[in-house]
Amino acid sequence: MPIARHLRVLDCTTEEDAMPSHNTGALKIAFASTDMRHVNQHFGSAKSFVMYEVDMDAATMTDAVEFGELAQDGNEDKLDAKIQALAGCAAVYVQAIGGSAMSKLARIGVQPMKVGPGTLITGLVAGLQDELRAGPSAWVARALNPGKDADRFDDMEAEGWSE
Numbered sequence: 164m165p166i167a168r169h170l171r172v173l174d175c176t177t178e179e180d181a182m183p184s185h186n187t188g189a190l191k192i193a194f195a196s197t198d199m200r201h202v203n204q205h206f207g208s209a210k211s212f213v214m215y216e217v218d219m220d221a222a223t224m225t226d227a228v229e230f231g232e233l234a235q236d237g238n239e240d241k242l243d244a245k246i247q248a249l250a251g252c253a254a255v256y257v258q259a260i261g262g263s264a265m266s267k268l269a270r271i272g273v274q275p276m277k278v279g280p281g282t283l284i285t286g287l288v289a290g291l292q293d294e295l296r297a298g299p300s301a302w303v304a305r306a307l308n309p310g311k312d313a314d315r316f317d318d319m320e321a322e323g324w325s326e
Contacts (some may be wrong), residue, residue: 165215173228188308189218190253191225192291194284199227206260206275207241212248215288218245219295222288242267249273255305256287272309274302 193212195204204210215224228248230241246267249255254274268275278287294303 168297178225188295188307189216190291190295190303191216191251192288192314193249193252193255194287195255195257196284199224200284202258202278202284202287203280204254204258205244206255209245209257212245212255213284214252215284217295218290219292222292246271246273254302256284272306274306295306 164209180196191214193214194202195206195211196202196213197204197210199213211227211229213224213226216225230244242264245264249268250271252273254276255268255275256278258280259277260268260275265292266273291303294300301308
């Protein structure tokens, strides 16, 4: 099922300023939410996602994407629009997620994060900001430095590393 509506929030005063900031210390994070306040959706049947750009000091809502009615099981085609909508995100927070969706997210570099029903988005954002300040976990470090892991074996070989 295709995207029904996609709202992109621009923080600018003139049209020339409408280009994305590309803050290198920021992560784009998605939340499966119907009310933009709580994570309250299973990935496969999510009616909408709200997305934030998060760095150590600020969090800004950047997008809201809405889908039509979907059944929780059965139709794998429903995942394609969701996967496309999450391109560029570092993670998506959901109540539950199936194996097929996890596999598709891994291919585009999106980390699925399962949380309890009704978890507040503001709490998750604050926790992520604390983590960025204190020292990121492995998935956050990978998201902040894409491609770094891809070269590590070449780097080891160049250093003469062997088993």
